[in-house]
Each structure stands twice: as structure tokens, then as C-alpha cells.
Amino acid sequence: MALSDYKGVYVFAQQTDNKVDGIALELLGKGKALAADLGTEVVAMLLGHEIGDQADVLAEYGADRVVLVDHPYLKDYMTEPYTQAISAIIRELKPEIVLFGATAIGRDLAPCVAATVHTGLTADCTKLDIGDFPMNPIPGKETLHNQLLMTRPAFGGNTIATIAIPDFRPQMATVRPGVMQKIAPIADAKANVLNFDAHLEKNDRYVEILDVVKKVSDYVDIQDAKILISGGRGMQNKENYEKYLRPLANLLGGQVSSSRAGVDGFGIPKELQVGQTGKTVRPKLYMACGISGAIQHLAGMEESDLIIAINKDETAPIFDVADYGIVGDLFQIIPPLTQMVEQELAKKKEV
Amino acid sequence: MKIVVCIKQVPDTAGGVKFNPDGTLDRSAMLAIMNPDDKAGLEAALRLKDQYGAEVTVVTMGLPKADAILREAMAMGADKAVLVTDRVLGGADTWATSQTLAGALRGLEYDLVITGRQAIDGDTAQVGPQLSVHLGLPLVSYTQNLKIEDGYVIAERLFDDRHHVLKVKMPCLLTALSELNEPRYMTPGGIFDAFQKEVTVWGRKDLVDTLDSDLGKVGSPTQIAKASDKVRKGAGTQHVAEDGREGAAYILEKLKEKFII
Amino acid sequence: MDFALSQEHLMARDLFRSFAENEVKPLAQEVDEEERFPLETVEKMGKLGFLGIPIPKQYGGQGCDYLTYAICVEELAKVCGTTAVIVSAHTSLCEMPILHFGTEEQKQKYLTPLAKGEKLGAFGLTEPGAGTDASGQHTKAVKDGDEYVLNGSKVFITNGYYADTYVVFAMTDKSLGSRGISAFIVEKGTPGFTFGTKEKKMGIRGSATYELVFTDCRIPAANLLGKEGQGYGIALHTLNGGRIGIAAQALGLAAGALDVSTAYVKTRKQFGKTLDRFQNTQFTLAEMAVRTEAARLLVYKSAWEHDADPKNDGTCSSMAKLYAAETASYVTNRAVQLHGGYGYIREYDVERMMRDAKITEIYEGTSEVQRMVISHNLLK
Numbered sequence: 001m002a003l004s005d006y007k008g009v010y011v012f013a014q015q016t017d018n019k020v021d022g023i024a025l026e027l028l029g030k031g032k033a034l035a036a037d038l039g040t041e042v043v044a045m046l047l048g049h050e051i052g053d054q055a056d057v058l059a060e061y062g063a064d065r066v067v068l069v070d071h072p073y074l075k076d077y078m079t080e081p082y083t084q085a086i087s088a089i090i091r092e093l094k095p096e097i098v099l100f101g102a103t104a105i106g107r108d109l110a111p112c113v114a115a116t117v118h119t120g121l122t123a124d125c126t127k128l129d130i131g132d133f134p135m136n137p138i139p140g141k142e143t144l145h146n147q148l149l150m151t152r153p154a155f156g157g158n159t160i161a162t163i164a165i166p167d168f169r170p171q172m173a174t175v176r177p178g179v180m181q182k183i184a185p186i187a188d189a190k191a192n193v194l195n196f197d198a199h200l201e202k203n204d205r206y207v208e209i210l211d212v213v214k215k216v217s218d219y220v221d222i223q224d225a226k227i228l229i230s231g232g233r234g235m236q237n238k239e240n241y242e243k244y245l246r247p248l249a250n251l252l253g254g255q256v257s258s259s260r261a262g263v264d265g266f267g268i269p270k271e272l273q274v275g276q277t278g279k280t281v282r283p284k285l286y287m288a289c290g291i292s293g294a295i296q297h298l299a300g301m302e303e304s305d306l307i308i309a310i311n312k313d314e315t316a317p318i319f320d321v322a323d324y325g326i327v328g329d330l331f332q333i334i335p336p337l338t339q340m341v342e343q344e345l346a347k348k349k350e351v
Numbered sequence: 352m353k354i355v356v357c358i359k360q361v362p363d364t365a366g367g368v369k370f371n372p373d374g375t376l377d378r379s380a381m382l383a384i385m386n387p388d389d390k391a392g393l394e395a396a397l398r399l400k401d402q403y404g405a406e407v408t409v410v411t412m413g414l415p416k417a418d419a420i421l422r423e424a425m426a427m428g429a430d431k432a433v434l435v436t437d438r439v440l441g442g443a444d445t446w447a448t449s450q451t452l453a454g455a456l457r458g459l460e461y462d463l464v465i466t467g468r469q470a471i472d473g474d475t476a477q478v479g480p481q482l483s484v485h486l487g488l489p490l491v492s493y494t495q496n497l498k499i500e501d502g503y504v505i506a507e508r509l510f511d512d513r514h515h516v517l518k519v520k521m522p523c524l525l526t527a528l529s530e531l532n533e534p535r536y537m538t539p540g541g542i543f544d545a546f547q548k549e550v551t552v553w554g555r556k557d558l559v560d561t562l563d564s565d566l567g568k569v570g571s572p573t574q575i576a577k578a579s580d581k582v583r584k585g586a587g588t589q590h591v592a593e594d595g596r597e598g599a600a601y602i603l604e605k606l607k608e609k610f611i612i
Numbered sequence: 613m614d615f616a617l618s619q620e621h622l623m624a625r626d627l628f629r630s631f632a633e634n635e636v637k638p639l640a641q642e643v644d645e646e647e648r649f650p651l652e653t654v655e656k657m658g659k660l661g662f663l664g665i666p667i668p669k670q671y672g673g674q675g676c677d678y679l680t681y682a683i684c685v686e687e688l689a690k691v692c693g694t695t696a697v698i699v700s701a702h703t704s705l706c707e708m709p710i711l712h713f714g715t716e717e718q719k720q721k722y723l724t725p726l727a728k729g730e731k732l733g734a735f736g737l738t739e740p741g742a743g744t745d746a747s748g749q750h751t752k753a754v755k756d757g758d759e760y761v762l763n764g765s766k767v768f769i770t771n772g773y774y775a776d777t778y779v780v781f782a783m784t785d786k787s788l789g790s791r792g793i794s795a796f797i798v799e800k801g802t803p804g805f806t807f808g809t810k811e812k813k814m815g816i817r818g819s820a821t822y823e824l825v826f827t828d829c830r831i832p833a834a835n836l837l838g839k840e841g842q843g844y845g846i847a848l849h850t851l852n853g854g855r856i857g858i859a860a861q862a863l864g865l866a867a868g869a870l871d872v873s874t875a876y877v878k879t880r881k882q883f884g885k886t887l888d889r890f891q892n893t894q895f896t897l898a899e900m901a902v903r904t905e906a907a908r909l910l911v912y913k914s915a916w917e918h919d920a921d922p923k924n925d926g927t928c929s930s931m932a933k934l935y936a937a938e939t940a941s942y943v944t945n946r947a948v949q950l951h952g953g954y955g956y957i958r959e960y961d962v963e964r965m966m967r968d969a970k971i972t973e974i975y976e977g978t979s980e981v982q983r984m985v986i987s988h989n990l991l992k
Contacts, residue, residue, distance in 0.1 A: 079490045104510045108492040111477035115484035120572030123475040135576050149576055155472050162577040204520060205489045211516035277530060285611050295364045306609050308602060315879055323587035324605050332595030340603045344612055536631055538661040540674030542623045
């Protein structure tokens with residue numbers, strides 16, 4: 001079978017507790033654009049148990065079709081049955097592109113699938129395009145059209161590379177959450193569902209789930225926040241986040257987040273961590289307070305529209321990415337700033 | 352119990368990344384270290400060794416200078432070390448790397464394989480899972496709190512909002528995160544012993560049941576279309592605050608300028 | 613001739629450096645300010661084998677050479693003079709005499725737990741009237757059956773109170789002068805062995821410096837180290853090796869102050885430019901660096917000589933101790949000067965380093981004693 005016979009952009013519709021995750025909708029948004037470029041369809045792969053009702057959600061966010069695998073083994077995420085199911089879909093339906101979220105599930109599942117079906121996989125992409133490979137013609141080498149060009153940062157965001165998979169299908173990528181845009185939902189869209197039997201069979205790679213322990217979290221997803229007031233080692237303790245950062249964040253309608261130093265050192269919840277091992281954020285304003293700016297942190301926030309940094313140390317690397325860097329003591333600066341913002345907002349109200 | 356830990360030598364980014372005058376990355380200015388997640392994997396293996404008794408073998412694929420991290424691993428307590436190095440293995444993507452490591456591991460005995468979640472240079476987090484597929488081993492990614500019971504591993508598998516407690520039959524493959532344990536220091540005597548020990552050096556011919564078409568650059572499905580060291584957008588304006596109020600006023604002005612308020 | 617450190621030594625240096633940075637440096641200011649003995653660090657070092665570096669494995673040690681031990685003390689002293697002297701006194705002054713002069717039983721019973729870091733060691737020679745002139749000992753040991761009865765006191769004892777095992781010197785025969793001195797191993801908790809004043813010091817303030825008091829303290833005759841009358845020789849031999857530890861501590865203080873200053877002058881601005889742009893700064897740093905490196909060469913060479921021949925005449929270790937100590941005082945003093953007003957306040961490390969440095973010119977043989985040893989060997 002020729003590589004050109006592989007058709008369609010497939011998206012893994014990750015779900016948790018039988019509810020489709022936001023990343024699935026983001027992938028559909030991007031998948032739809034890629035499918036348009038290729039003149040093909042975008043298909044969601046929905047795996048779970050008694051999960052059929054979620055198919056329409058996927059249709060609302062742009063899925064032309066939904067491939068549904070409903071099986072008790074797929075209730076909670078487990079590597080092997082999920083790998084079997086996705087691999088079976090790929091072998092039978094032959095998509096040309098398969099996208100996953102770069103989540104704790106997608107980063108486990110995608111490499112296993114790629115290894116099973118023998119194809120390439122590009123991790124943590126921030127940009128996906130359709131184009132030529134090689135990107136600029138090389139004499140004596142055939143230029144392939146309609147290739148998926150996958151751009152990703154490496155080295156904690158210090159290098160970027162664009163990757164292609166010219167000789168294997170499907171072309172696979174994981175995409176960082178928060179990077180792609182979902183489409184405006186299509187009201188009352190109904191899914192075109194294909195019930196797929198993946199012939200799941202228990203083998204030695206199956207594991208047993210003894211317990212599922214959910215973390216109770218009262219935190220708003222920092223990836224959704226337009227404004228983040230973020231603290232680091234310079235905050236000195238957890239209480240100072242509440243005392244200094246929270247009021248300012250509340251005034252601006254934003255959230256409080258943290259560098260890894262705050263998570264490891266002061267017990268700030270991991271959900272609020274920005275950076276390579278935390279979350280990638282792109283708010284309108286990222287205010288870094290007492291964050292030195294380790295490379296792993298910068299990787300998670302440097303795409304923010306406006307970065308303001310307050311740090312005592314004028315050599316702190318955070319200043320290398322900040323639009324405005326203020327050398328000074330955050331404990332001296334933030335209280336009057338909060339007061340001034342409050343006055344400013346009050347003034348606006350009056351007008 | 353025999354445990355194999357896969358480790359990788361990577362440039363250190365912790366002390367700050369060094370740039371050339373043109374804004375590109377200066378790789379030669381950075382120290383080569385053991386990848387932090389891999390070190391966490393080694394620590395997990397050494398704790399199992401302390402608790403249950405085990406022989407720990409570290410394996411790396413890399414340049415001959417990767418010998419240094421194997422010595423370090425032995426100075427921390429690993430018993431044996433294997434360096435897989437060969438020109439034909441160069442330029443490998445995760446598929447070809449995982450095939451190479453699978454070829455090496457087929458030549459070793461193991462009840463448990465541990466890898467780091469991801470390397471700080473590539474950041475792909477793919478080699479561990481792909482290795483598990485090639486070897487037909489059950490996989491548990493992002494593990495913590497390992498226990499061994501009657502030929503099974505009981506481990507917590509972390510997700511974004513929860514963890515699963517999993518029971519997995521050995522042999523199996525686990526991936527470890529640097530956030531989850533504090534690797535031990537070497538000991539001075541351990542360092543001197545490590546340099547007395549032999550590092551097994553393997554080349555292409557020592558890889559078991561491996562096809563040339565799965566190795567190195569030739570065997571890599573992914574190809575680089577374009578690579579560049581990212582030029583940082585560069586520092587903006589730096590302002591030294593005279594005092595708290597002055598610094599606050601400066602920020603307020605910027606927030607207004609940028610229509611944040 | 614090869615001045616390069618071996619791969620082993622380089623890796624060991626990395627180990628000591630990362631331990632110092634991560635575990636020792638964060639406590640250095642607090643330990644100084646509160647005059648607090650850093651027990652938690654000692655415990656960690658014990659577990660990692662830092663308290664038995666040059667001791668053979670058969671006695672629970674790491675089986676490394678003296679150079680590795682010197683590098684350890686140097687790296688610790690770069691960030692904390694207190695921590696460095698704890699290791700130095702324990703290793704050079706307590707473990708080494710037991711290793712060299714102890715019986716097999718004494719090594720098993722005392723050296724092994726010391727080397728494993730389960731026990732801490734100290735050395736009691738100095739008395740109020742017997743400092744530089746150690747032969748003027750007043751503490752007496754009288755044999756009574758299969759016991760010795762100790763009476764007297766020792767002052768300025770590093771690791772005092774916190775140590776479990778003490779190598780103590782006493783007169784067994786006053787009439788023989790220095791040939792009447794003997795060495796003993798005394799355990800903490802022995803009835804009649806108590807601690808007197810804790811000294812309040814200018815520097816190395818976290819190190820515990822205590823008076824040891826012996827009042828009819830009975831110890832087993834089996835705890836005599838070497839033979840009766842051999843004590844003075846044991847003391848001199850021990851101090852020969854000990855000087856290398858203190859020289860390494862002094863070297864570390866100088867190197868640490870140089871590191872801190874080099875970083876500081878790049879950030880501190882005066883007259884619109886950073887300090888490193890001024891020639892005065894550049895020349896001062898150059899002088900500091902030259903002396904530090906010269907000290908390092910002497911310290912490493914004396915450690916290397918000690919490995920080759922532990923019974924050498926001690927000229928090199930005296931040179932190392934003399935030069936490194938004076939370098940530590942000089943370099944830390946210049947470091948404070950480069951820091952200006954900030955160098956004089958406690959928030960900045962160089963203030964502590966300058967206070968810590970002074971003692972290295974005094975203890976384990978003053979600079980004057982070192983000059984005596986060097987010239988004596990030169991003129992004999």
C-alpha cells in the first residue's frame with residue numbers, strides 16, 4: 001500500500017471519568033485546519049466504557065467522524081489496552097496523521113502506539129503545518145508535498161526543530177495543551193459514529209489497577225488564565241503568596257501561579273507550577289515575582305504576551321525574557337502596586 | 352533480582368544555559384551530566400537494592416565519553432555498567448534509540464527495567480515507553496513509591512489530577528521522575544572503586560536480534576526538516592527601582608500602556 | 613611530573629563541591645550567627661563516608677588517599693570554615709593517631725566507628741600552660757592496676773563535648789620531660805571526665821571548642837595508645853599530618869573568598885560601571901588568585917608526600933600550613949575590601965570568611981612554629 005493511500009487526520013479524544021478533556025477539543029481545532037489543507041476529514045478516536053454520549057461533544061468541536069471503541073478494559077486509562085485499540089484503528093483505517101495531547105496519558109500512549117505500528121512520533125509540538133519536505137528543494141532529491149511539518153522546542157525551549165516523517169505513515173505528534181485553539185462550538189452538531197471492535201485481548205502487558213486516588217483540587221487551571229501573578233523562591237514561604245500575590249491577582253482578574261522552587265520548597269500545589277515539568281502558559285500578562293528564571297521555568301512562560309519581572313538580583317535570567325524587568329524588593333513593591341491598581345480601577349469605574 | 356537502569360549523558364542546563372554572542376546555544380560551555388530523571392531512576396533502583404537486595408546494571412547509549420556517567424552511577428552504588436557505542440548508531444531518533452537499547456537489553460538478564468521519564472536535551476519522553484513495546488514488557492510511566500511483592504511490582508502511576516495504584520507482573524519497565532526522589536550522593540570510596548571496575552563496551556555487533564534498518568540515522572522514521580538554536584527574544588527594559596513606591600508606579604504605568612488595566 | 617588531578621580526584625571534588633553547595637552553604641551563616649554545632653551536617657557526612665576518607669576499608673573507611681581528604685576539607689571550607697575544621701580535627705587528629713599507633717583491638721573498637729561516621733573524634737593536647745610548647749604538660753596519668761587515673765585539664769579542644777572518642781595526652785613520668793608523655797584513648801561518658809567552659813570565638817563559631825576536665829578519671833590500661841612515653845612523638849607525628857588538614861581549610865577559605873569576590877565585582881556598580889572594570893579590582897583579584905593557587909600547589913604536594921611517606925620530616929606540610937594560612941588571611945581581607953561596606957556586615961559571606969581565616973594562622977601550630985620547623989629542617 002502506498003503512503004499516499006493513508007487518509008485523514010485522526011485525533012485521540014482523551015477523556016477522564018467519561019468526560020472529554022479540553023486537549024481533545026484543541027486537537028480537533030488544529031486537526032480541522034490541517035484536514036482542510038489536505039482536503040480530507042478530521043476524525044476523533046474516542047476510547048472508554050459507556051462513553052458514547054461524548055461523541056456529540058466531539059462533533060460540536062469539529063469532528064467529521066467519531067471512531068468509538070467502547071470496552072470495559074478501556075474504562076480507566078491503561079497503557080496496553082489503549083495501545084492495542086489505537087494501533088488496531090491505525091492498521092485498519094490508515095490515517096495519514098494522528099495527534100495526541102502531550103499529557104500524562106498522551107505522552108505514554110503515543111510512543112507505545114508509534115513503536116507498535118512502526119512509525120515516527122514528534123513530542124510536545126507547538127506548531128503543526130502542511131508543507132514540503134525538504135522545505136527548500138535540494139537538487140537530486142525528490143520534494144515531497146503535503147507533509148506534516150511538526151515544530152517543537154527542545155533543550156528546555158532553547159532550540160527549536162521542525163520534524164517530518166516522510167517515509168512512514170501515519171505521521172504522529174503529541175501537542176502541548178494550551179497551544180492550539182479549539183473552534184467555536186457548532187450548536188446541535190450530531191456525531192457520525194463508527195463503532196469499532198479493537199479485538200482487545202488480555203496479555204502480560206496488562207496491569208491491574210488496585211486503586212484510583214484522585215487529587216482534590218480547588219484550583220482554576222492556570223492555562224486558562226489571562227493574567228498570572230507568579231511567585232518563586234524569593235517569596236520565601238507559602239503564606240506570602242496569599243499575602244502579596246493573591247490580592248493583586250484578584251484585582252486584575254487573574255490567578256496565582258508558581259515556579260518549581262515554590263512547589264518544592266513551600267508546598268505550593270503542583271497544579272500551579274509553570275515550566276518544563278509543570279504547565280505551559282501563554283497569558284496576556286505574566287508577572288514573575290522573585291523568580292530567578294531557571295531555563296526550565298522560562299520554557300513554560302516565555303511565550304506570554306507581556307512579561308514583567310521583579311527580582312532583587314539584577315543578573316537573574318528572568319530579565320533576559322522580561323519585557324519590563326524591575327530590580328527591587330518585591331515585598332516593598334507589590335503592596336503599593338496593589339493599592340495603586342485598586343485606585344486606578346476605582347477611578348475607571350467612576351468614569 | 353536484577354535491575355537494568357537506562358541512563359543518558361546530557362548537557363547541564365541547571366547552572367543556566369550559555370549562549371554564543373549571536374544568541375545561539377553554546378553547547379561546549381555546558382557540563383555533561385547524568386540526565387536528572389535517569390538519576391532518579393537509578394536512585395529508585397538503588398533503594399530497591401537496599402530494601403530487597405538486587406544487582407543493578409546501568410546501560411547507556413552514547414559517545415565514549417559517556418563513560419563518566421557510568422562511573423558516577425557505579426560510585427552511587429550500581430554494580431555493573433554497559434556502554435553501547437558505535438558510529439552506526441549515531442543520529443538516532445527515539446525509534447532507533449529504543450531499538451538499540453532493546454538490542455542491548457536482550458543481551459542482559461533483568462527482572463525490572465527503569466528509565467527516566469525524559470532527557471533534558473530532547474524532552475521527548477518516548478524512549479522508555481518504546482523500549483517496553485520492543486521488549487514486550489508491561490509499562491508503568493511516571494512511577495513513585497515502588498514495592499515488590501511475589502514477582503509483582505506495586506507502584507503509583509501519576510496523572511495530572513490523580514494517581515493509580517498499579518500491580519504489574521515482572522519483568523516490567525518503569526519510568527521515573529526527578530521530582531519524586533532525591534538521588535543519593537556518591538561516596539568517596541565508591542568513586543575510587545568505580546574506576547577500578549570494568550565498563551562493558553558494546554558495539555553494533557553485540558546488539559541481539561536487531562535489524563540495521565532500525566538503527567542510527569538510517570533507521571529513524573523522523574527526519575529533521577529544520578533545526579535552529581532559538582534566539583531568545585532578548586531582554587526588554589530593565590529598571591532599577593529607587594524604592595517600593597517608585598517601582599510600583601513604574602509597573603502601573605506599563606500596565607496602563609499595555610491596556611492591562 | 614604531572615599536575616593534573618586524576619579522574620577519581622576530579623569526580624571526588626565534584627562530589628564534595630555539590631555536597632558543600634547543597635548541604636553546607638545554606639547553613640553556614642546560621643551556624644556562625646548562633647554559634648551552633650552543625651550536628652545534622654556531621655550526620656550526613658558520616659553516612660556518606662566523609663568522616664573516614666583516608667582510613668582503610670578494613671576499618672570502615674573509604675580507603676582513599678590523603679589528597680582526597682585534603683580536597684574534601686578544601687571544598688567544605690570554601691563555603692563553611694566550621695564544617696571543614698570538624699572534619700579535619702576528627703580525621704587528622706583522632707583517627708590518624710589510632711590508625712598509626714593503635715593496636716588491632718583499638719582500631720576495631722575505636723577507629724571503625726569513627727571512620728563509619730557513627731562516632732565523632734577529638735584530640736586533647738593543649739593545656740593552659742602548654743600551647744606551642746606541648747612538653748609542658750600538667751595533666752597526669754598514674755597507673756593503678758590495669759587502669760590509668762587521669763587528672764588535669766585540656767583547653768581549646770575542637771569537637772569537644774560533641775565528640776565521642778578523645779585522644780588525650782598526659783604525663784606518666786614527669787621526670788622524663790617530653791619523654792614522659794603518653795597518649796590515651798578516652799571515651800565520652802567515662803566517670804571523672806567532664807566538660808568545662810565552651811569558648812566564644814572570633815571565627816569558626818559553629819565549631820565546638822571546649823575545656824576537657826579529668827578528675828580521678830579511670831580508663832582501662834588497654835586504652836594506652838602506643839607505649840608509655842611515646843606520647844610526644846605521637847603528638848608531633850599527628851600534628852605533621854594535621855597541618856595538611858588545616859592548610860586545606862585555609863586554602864578553601866581563600867578560594868571561597870576569591871569565588872565570592874569574583875562574582876560580586878561583576879555585579880556591583882560604582883561610578884556607572886561594574887567594579888570589575890576598575891584596574892584596582894583586577895590587580896587585587898590577580899594577587900588573590902596567584903596566592904590561592906600557590907597555596908593549593910603546596911597543600912596538594914604535601915598531601916601527595918604524606919601518601920608517599922607518612923613519616924616524612926614535615927617540611928612540606930609546614931610550608932603548606934604557613935603559606936595557606938597567611939594566604940587565607942590576606943585573601944579574605946582583600947575580599948572584604950573589594951566588597952566595601954557590604955563586606956563588613958554579616959549578611960555577606962566574606963565577613964565570616966575573614967573571621968574564620970585568622971585561626972588558621974594559630975591552631976595546630978602557629979605560623980611561628982611552622983617557621984621554626986621549616987628552618988630547623990633547613991639548618992640541620
